[in-house]
Amino acid sequence: MTTRALHGGAWKQYGVIAAFAVAYLALGLLVRNSYYQLIMTLVLIWATMGLSWNMLSGYSGMISFGQAAFFGLGGYTMTIAFVKFGVTPWIGIPLGVLVGVIAAVIIGIPTFRLRGHYFALSMLAYPLAMLYVFEWMGYQEVSLPMKRENPHAYAQFADPRSYMALAMVLLVAAMIVSLHVERSRFGRSLLAIKQNEPAAEAAGIDAPRQKMYAIMLSAAIAAAAGGLYANVLLVVTPQTMFGMLVSAQALIVSLFGGVGIFWGPVIGAAVLVPLAEILHGELGHIVPGIQGVVYGLAIIVIILLAPEGIYWKLRDRLAPVRRPPSIPRVAAAPAVAAKPPGDAKPVLTLDRVTHAFGGLKAVDDASLLVKAGAIHGIIGPNGAGKTTLFNVINGFLTPATGSIRFEGAELVGRKPHQICRQGIGRTFQVVRAFPRMTVLENVITGAYAGTATDAEAEELALAALTRVGLADEQAYAIAGGLTTKQLRLMELARALAPRPRLLLLDETLAGLGHDALDEILQIIRQVNREGVTIVIIEHTMQAMVKLADEFSVLDHGRLIASGPPAEVVRNRAVIEAYLGKKWMDRVADPVT
Amino acid sequence: MDAVKWFLIDFLQAFAAGLLVGGTYGLMCVGLGIIFGVMRVVNFAHGDFMMLGMYIAFYLVTGFGILAFMGPYAGPIVGAILAGPIVFVIGWLLHRYLIARVTGVRVVTAEAEGHYAQIILTLGVSLILQNGGLILFGSVPISVQTPLSRESWELGPVFLNQARTVSFVIAVAFALALYFFLGRVRLGKALRAAADNPIAAAYVGVDVDRSHRLAFGLGVGITAIAGGLIASSQSFQPYIGFDFVVVMFAGVILGGLGSILGAFWGGLTIGLVQQMSTLILPYQLQNTAIFVVFLLIIFFWPRGMFGRTWERA
Numbered sequence: 001m002t003t004r005a006l007h008g009g010a011w012k013q014y015g016v017i018a019a020f021a022v023a024y025l026a027l028g029l030l031v032r033n034s035y036y037q038l039i040m041t042l043v044l045i046w047a048t049m050g051l052s053w054n055m056l057s058g059y060s061g062m063i064s065f066g067q068a069a070f071f072g073l074g075g076y077t078m079t080i081a082f083v084k085f086g087v088t089p090w091i092g093i094p095l096g097v098l099v100g101v102i103a104a105v106i107i108g109i110p111t112f113r114l115r116g117h118y119f120a121l122s123m124l125a126y127p128l129a130m131l132y133v134f135e136w137m138g139y140q141e142v143s144l145p146m147k148r149e150n151p152h153a154y155a156q157f158a159d160p161r162s163y164m165a166l167a168m169v170l171l172v173a174a175m176i177v178s179l180h181v182e183r184s185r186f187g188r189s190l191l192a193i194k195q196n197e198p199a200a201e202a203a204g205i206d207a208p209r210q211k212m213y214a215i216m217l218s219a220a221i222a223a224a225a226g227g228l229y230a231n232v233l234l235v236v237t238p239q240t241m242f243g244m245l246v247s248a249q250a251l252i253v254s255l256f257g258g259v260g261i262f263w264g265p266v267i268g269a270a271v272l273v274p275l276a277e278i279l280h281g282e283l284g285h286i287v288p289g290i291q292g293v294v295y296g297l298a299i300i301v302i303i304l305l306a307p308e309g310i311y312w313k314l315r316d317r318l319a320p321v322r323r324p325p326s327i328p329r330v331a332a333a334p335a336v337a338a339k340p341p342g343d344a345k346p347v348l349t350l351d352r353v354t355h356a357f358g359g360l361k362a363v364d365d366a367s368l369l370v371k372a373g374a375i376h377g378i379i380g381p382n383g384a385g386k387t388t389l390f391n392v393i394n395g396f397l398t399p400a401t402g403s404i405r406f407e408g409a410e411l412v413g414r415k416p417h418q419i420c421r422q423g424i425g426r427t428f429q430v431v432r433a434f435p436r437m438t439v440l441e442n443v444i445t446g447a448y449a450g451t452a453t454d455a456e457a458e459e460l461a462l463a464a465l466t467r468v469g470l471a472d473e474q475a476y477a478i479a480g481g482l483t484t485k486q487l488r489l490m491e492l493a494r495a496l497a498p499r500p501r502l503l504l505l506d507e508t509l510a511g512l513g514h515d516a517l518d519e520i521l522q523i524i525r526q527v528n529r530e531g532v533t534i535v536i537i538e539h540t541m542q543a544m545v546k547l548a549d550e551f552s553v554l555d556h557g558r559l560i561a562s563g564p565p566a567e568v569v570r571n572r573a574v575i576e577a578y579l580g581k582k583w584m585d586r587v588a589d590p591v592t
Numbered sequence: 593m594d595a596v597k598w599f600l601i602d603f604l605q606a607f608a609a610g611l612l613v614g615g616t617y618g619l620m621c622v623g624l625g626i627i628f629g630v631m632r633v634v635n636f637a638h639g640d641f642m643m644l645g646m647y648i649a650f651y652l653v654t655g656f657g658i659l660a661f662m663g664p665y666a667g668p669i670v671g672a673i674l675a676g677p678i679v680f681v682i683g684w685l686l687h688r689y690l691i692a693r694v695t696g697v698r699v700v701t702a703e704a705e706g707h708y709a710q711i712i713l714t715l716g717v718s719l720i721l722q723n724g725g726l727i728l729f730g731s732v733p734i735s736v737q738t739p740l741s742r743e744s745w746e747l748g749p750v751f752l753n754q755a756r757t758v759s760f761v762i763a764v765a766f767a768l769a770l771y772f773f774l775g776r777v778r779l780g781k782a783l784r785a786a787a788d789n790p791i792a793a794a795y796v797g798v799d800v801d802r803s804h805r806l807a808f809g810l811g812v813g814i815t816a817i818a819g820g821l822i823a824s825s826q827s828f829q830p831y832i833g834f835d836f837v838v839v840m841f842a843g844v845i846l847g848g849l850g851s852i853l854g855a856f857w858g859g860l861t862i863g864l865v866q867q868m869s870t871l872i873l874p875y876q877l878q879n880t881a882i883f884v885v886f887l888l889i890i891f892f893w894p895r896g897m898f899g900r901t902w903e904r905a
Contacts, residue, residue, distance in 0.1 A: 063707070110891050117634060117849060121841045122890055128838055129883035136876040244834055248636075248715060255708045288731070289830075292723025300716035304693060307709035 013179055020266075021172050028164045035281070037160040041232055043273045044167035048225040049246075050253035050265025051174040056218035057251075058259040059187055060211055061194030062112075066123030067222050067250040069107065069130060070100040072241035074223025075230035076134060079142050082154075089155040093227035100223025101216050108215045112208055124247070131242035144234045155231055163232045170228055171266070174221045178262035181217070185448055185457070190214055191260075192434050192445045199432035202394060203494060204420035204449025222250070256299060258311025267310050272299070347372045347502055347533050348393070353402030355392050362388040363399065364557035370502075370550075375524070375534045377548030377565070379541065381577060385557040386537045387429055390504050394426050395419045406502065421449050425495030426504035429537075431487040435480035439470060442479050443493045450498030457497075464497040468523055485516040489523070496527065503527070505536040509543050521547055541569065541578075553577065601749045606868045608750050614863020615760035616818050618856040619767050620836065621843035623815030625855025626770075628844050630787040630807035631695055634707065636714040638815060638840060639833025640721035641683065645675040645816025646823040646832070647729050650736050668738040669758060672820025680813030686717070687808040695804060718833065725830030735827040736820075759821035766817060767856050770810075774852060783807055787850055815840070839866075842886040848893075862886075 028040050049071060057063045074096035081087035081095055111122055147154040157163060181187040189210045192200040201207050230236045240246070257268025275298060279291035306313035348370040355363040362385040370376045380386050391397040393404055395416040404411040411419055420426075425446075434442050443461040444454075451457040465471050468489040479490060488508055495503055505524070509517055524547065528534050538544045544551070544565070551568040553561040555577040561568050568574055624638050649671040653659050659667040659674075694709040741755035774780035785793040786803035794800045819836075822828075843862045847854025862882055869881030 063711075110887070114890065114894055117628070117632070118845055118890065118894065120634065121845050122887060124838060124841060125883040125886055129880045129887075132877055132880040136874060136880075244838070252712060252715060255712045259708060287727055289723035289726030292719050293727070296716040296719030296723065299719075300690070300713055303709050303712045303716070307694060309708075 010179065010183060014176075017172060017175050017179075021168055025165060025168060028161050034160050037164060038232075039274055039277045041160070041164045041167050042277070043269050044164065044171045045225050045229050045232070046249055046253055046273050047266045047269035048167070048171045048174050048228075049222060049250040050257065050269055051171075051178055051262060052218045052221035052225065053250040054254045054259065054262065054265050055178060055181065055221060056214050058254060058261075058264070059181065059190040059194065060214050062211060062214075063120040063251075064123045064218075065120050065247050065251065066107075066126045067218070068127035068242050068244070068246035069123075070103060070219040070222035071226035071229070071246050071250075072127060072130060072134070072238070073100050073103055074226030075236050075241045076139065076142075076226075077223075078227040079144060079230050079236045080139075082144055083142055088153055089227065089231045090153070093224060093231070096227040097220045097223045100219040100226075104215045104219035105212065108212050112211050112215075124244075127242040127247060128244070131238045134238045134242065139236070139238065141235060141237050144231070146234075163228075167228060167232070170224055174224075175262050175266070177217065177221070182262065185454055186210065186213065188441070188445055189448065191437070195434040195436055196432045198396065198416075199428070199434065200445070201396075201416035202420060202426050202428075202432075203446040204417045204498060205445070206415070206417045252299065255309060256302065258309030258313075261311055264309055264311045271310070345372050346370060347407055348535070349405045350389075350393070351403045351405075353389075353392060353399045353404060355388060355397055355399045361557045363392060366402075366554070366557070366559045368552055368559060368562070370533060370535055372533055373528070373531065374549045375528050375536065375547055376550045376552065377544040378535060378537045378552050378554060379539060379544055380554035381539060383556075384554040384577075386539075386554055387506055388557075389554065390426060390506055390535075390537065393419075394424060394504060417449070420498070420500075423499075423501040424504065425498065425500035425502070427488070427491045427495050427506055427508055429506040429510070431484075431491050433479040433482075433487055433490065435478075437479055438476050439479055439482070439486075439490050439493075440465065440475040442490055443475075443497050446494035447497035460497050460499065461493070464493040467496060467527065468493045469519075484511050485513075485520070488512070488520060492520075492523070496532075500532065502533045502535070505534060507537050507539070509536075509538060517543060545569070602871060603868075604750050606871050607864070608747070608752060609756075610864035610867030611860070612752065612756040612760045612863075613867060614860035615763045616756075616821050616859075617839060617843060617863040618859035619763035619821075620815050620818040621840050621847065621855040621859030621862075622767050622770060622852055623811045623813070623818065624840045625811075625844045625847065625852055625858075626783075626807050626814070627811035629850040629852065629855075630783060631804050632707075632849075633691070633695055633710050634714065634841075635811075636711065636837065637718035637721055637833075638714075638812065639835070639837030640718050640725070641679055641812035641833075642815045642819035642822075642836055643725060643828065643830060643833040644682070644721065645672070645679055645819030646736075646828050647725065647830075648675040648678055648816065649820035649823045650734060653736050654734075664737070664739050668736045668740075668755075668824045669762065669821075671736065672759075672817055672823065673762070675820040676813040676817040679816035680809040683812035684805055684809035687805045690717070691808060692801060692805070722830050722833060729830055731829055733827040733829045736824040738824045741825050753825065755825045759825065762821060763818060766814065770814065771853060779806070839882065842882060846886060846889055861889075 024040075028037065031037055031040065049067065052070070053064060053067050074093070077096035077099045078089050078092035081092040082089060087095070107126055111119060114122055147156055151157065155166070181190075189200065189205045192203065192205055193207050193210060197207055226241060230241070233240075253268035253272055254265045255268070256272055257266065258264030276291070276295050279294050283290045283294065302310070346369045348368070350366055350368040353363055353366045354361060364385070366389065378386055378389065388397065392399045393411065395411065395414050395418070399412060402412070406422060406424060409422065411422075414422075434445060437445070440461060443464055444457050447457040447460040447464070451460060462471070465475050470486065470489050470493060474486065477486075479487070482490065492505075492508065508524070509520060512520065521543065524534060524536070536544075536548065548565055551561070551563060551565050552559055553568060553571070553574045560573045560577060561571045620642060624635065627633055627635050627638070649668065652674055653667045653671040659671050662670055691710075691713065694713055738755055740758060741753065743754045744751040745754060745757065746752075774784055782793070782798045783803050783806060785796070785798050786800050786807075790800050793803070839862055840859070843858035844855045845858070846861055847856070847858030865882050865885045866878050869878045873881055
């Protein structure tokens with residue numbers, strides 16, 4: 001069924017990779033000129049470097065300008081092991097990979113605290129700092145000794161095409177790893193992080209851990225490429241191993257060929273590396289520098305024509321528009337994993353919770369009790385601290401004081417993904433979709449939290465989509481193009497997919513027309529009837545009075561009233577918060 | 593006792609050198625900071641615009657000798673300052689016909705994906721400028737000759753290189769002028785609005801595209817002036833941009849994205865760290881010291897010294 005549409009086709013891709021490898025090596029056999037042979041080897045090494053960059057930056061969106069750090073460590077580890085200790089590259093390169101992975105952990109722990117440009121440019125600092133250290137240690141230029149006896153034991157070959165074959169082995173390995181990542185839950189999690197990190201965390205994805213895995217894999221690939229590069233060129237210098245051009249090359253071949261797909265860097269390297277080398281060979285001696293100008297112009301022209309990379313441009317041109325397979329109707333599975341107790345025991349209790357931004361107390365000494373099976377409305381004027389309250393509950397913010405308990409377990413100090421896995425789903429005031437994924441993929445990402453296998457996740461996702469009425473062809477629409485109502489429903493389905501026992505809905509009803517409002521109200525009531533406790537934020541009274549069993553009113557971070565709707569709307573403090581003191585003075589009994 | 597005294601003198605000397613170099617770095621970073629802050633573009637070609645400023649100053653002063661009539665003292669300074677408007681025009685045109693195609697409101701708000709094309713584009717521009725520079729100017733290192741660079745003022749036990757001191761004063765003056773421009777002048781305020789929130793700025797009638805063009809021109813122009821100033825105390829060749837672009841990135845990030853004043857302090861800090869690290873570290877490691885201090889500061893203040901954006905969940 002649909003599992004195949006999502007996860008199938010791997011064997012076909014293996015076939016294409018194998019065909020590519022065989023064809024490339026066959027071409028290599030025909031080439032006699034040793035310079036061209038070297039170029040063909042370099043294409044493979046830079047393609048591998050591109051895959052390393054793509055692993056970290058392409059999938060997770062954390063752009064790295066510092067892949068040279070891992071490349072250089074791999075190359076220098078191999079070289080120093082060889083020159084100083086006589087260790088063969090066959091061991092030296094894996095050793096370099098180990099060093100690269102360790103460096104990745106050391107670099108990742110502090111650097112993942114940074115976001116966006118800060119992350120990208122901080123990564124730039126690592127290889128450059130290493131460059132000067134290696135220069136200072138006296139490794140300006142280290143040559144690998146030629147082994148006359150038994151050269152093969154030292155990975156030295158008379159025929160340059162042997163290096164090409166070696167590089168191809170490495171590249172194919174990196175391609176297969178990338179292919180598997182792209183099709184795995186890990187890869188999907190990275191994609192979710194790239195498209196919307198808070199949403200990914202709220203959907204139960206442990207973002208820091210996934211990013212750490214990505215940088216470790218990325219470093220391993222780069223270090224292997226660096227080791228092989230040193231082995232092919234037989235000499236290392238800090239500039240060629242740690243220099244800015246190495247990081248830039250890894251990034252250029254990927255961006256040029258296509259980001260987020262393992263064919264991208266391969267295409268990019270296959271076009272750009274020969275182009276640069278041939279320009280250098282043909283034009284370099286006529287006017288020094290002209291090759292750089294032409295190369296620069298070439299990448300500018302192509303990026304203007306295909307800003308998202310060649311692969312995606314070609315795919316959009318060539319691939320026929322695929323008709324989405326029809327979704328099988330899945331009977332709405334019972335909403336809850338465990339049946340909630342029939343009596344009205346509290347599932348969620350907040351005890352004197354305070355959170356401040358600087359001097360502003362957004363949540364001030366709030367205590368709240370949400371009964372199992374209830375629809376609990378939280379209302380309050382703009383800026384009352386409603387969303388902050390949700391952020392404190394689901395772990396985006398850690399309260400300064402107070403305690404939050406869900407089914408008896410303390411939530412304060414837990415991370416968003418852990419809280420999600422404990423059974424609390426949430427939606428956002430401004431919908432946080434993964435805009436480049438389909439509706440189904442969005443919801444599957446949410447379902448990961450509650451499942452062990454991909455098939456199970458897909459089943460849960462389909463069930464959740466059926467429950468909110470987004471099944472059929474709508475499930476294959478790209479989330480970026482949905483209407484407000486569809487987005488709200490999709491987010492609701494994403495939060496429902498892992499079968500939470502408590503749902504936090506942040507202004508799910510805002511901005512909807514009358515009919516859409518009624519439809520979503522129906523769905524929320526149905527979900528609640530199936531056993532899910534719901535806390536919902538609103539600032540319009542009308543919809544809430546119809547929906548909620550219980551009200552809490554927040555004003556300036558304080559809970560000023562709590563109770564059944566009929567009581568709360570008569571509360572003097574509430575009316576004052578909403579309508580002002582003057583109104584209170586003028587009208588004796590405003591609710592009639 | 594003597595050892596302490598000598599260390600103190602060394603310390604003061606390094607501090608003064610760091611301050612003087614840092615002032616010029618600060619101006620350089622302000623240039624990048626405007627582009628970064630307003631357009632959210634990582635301009636890899638920025639160091640190469642600085643290189644252009646150096647060569648323009650050189651050709652105005654020494655090469656073509658247009659400014660020879662001003663004498664050996666004023667000539668190099670005027671040359672450096674004139675590099676500003678010339679590079680401004682180059683940057684303005686480059687933005688108008690090339691960079692605007694991949695930047696703008698659409699991209700400012702985008703996360704990772706929107707920036708790919710910009711990165712490649714500025715890397716391409718960088719390659720063209722460097723190698724074009726090689727064709728036009730040759731690869732022999734040169735510098736702008738001024739008698740100031742060989743003379744010093746003595747301030748107690750501390751020697752202040754005259755060329756660097758003059759550069760420092762001019763750099764600070766330009767940074768201040770820019771600061772007032774952004775704070776007081778209508779055009780500057782529009783620029784700041786576009787930097788703060790491009791969409792809101794567009795809604796209230798700020799021409800965001802024009803602001804970006806102005807920011808890009810100003811950014812590269814300002815940095816070109818800094819380059820022209822450095823050209824009289826350091827030799828250079830067409831590939832020098834790379835050495836400086838990293839220093840500039842570090843300075844801007846240190847100061848905090850979007851803060852023009854912060855960028856200046858960031859650059860100044862870099863200059864101080866670079867010069868003062870020579871007190872305890874071997875000369876070759878002064879750039880490593882920059883990056884280590886840079887990383888340390890970033891880890892303790894992840895938004896830079898002057899960054900002020902909050903993230904909302």
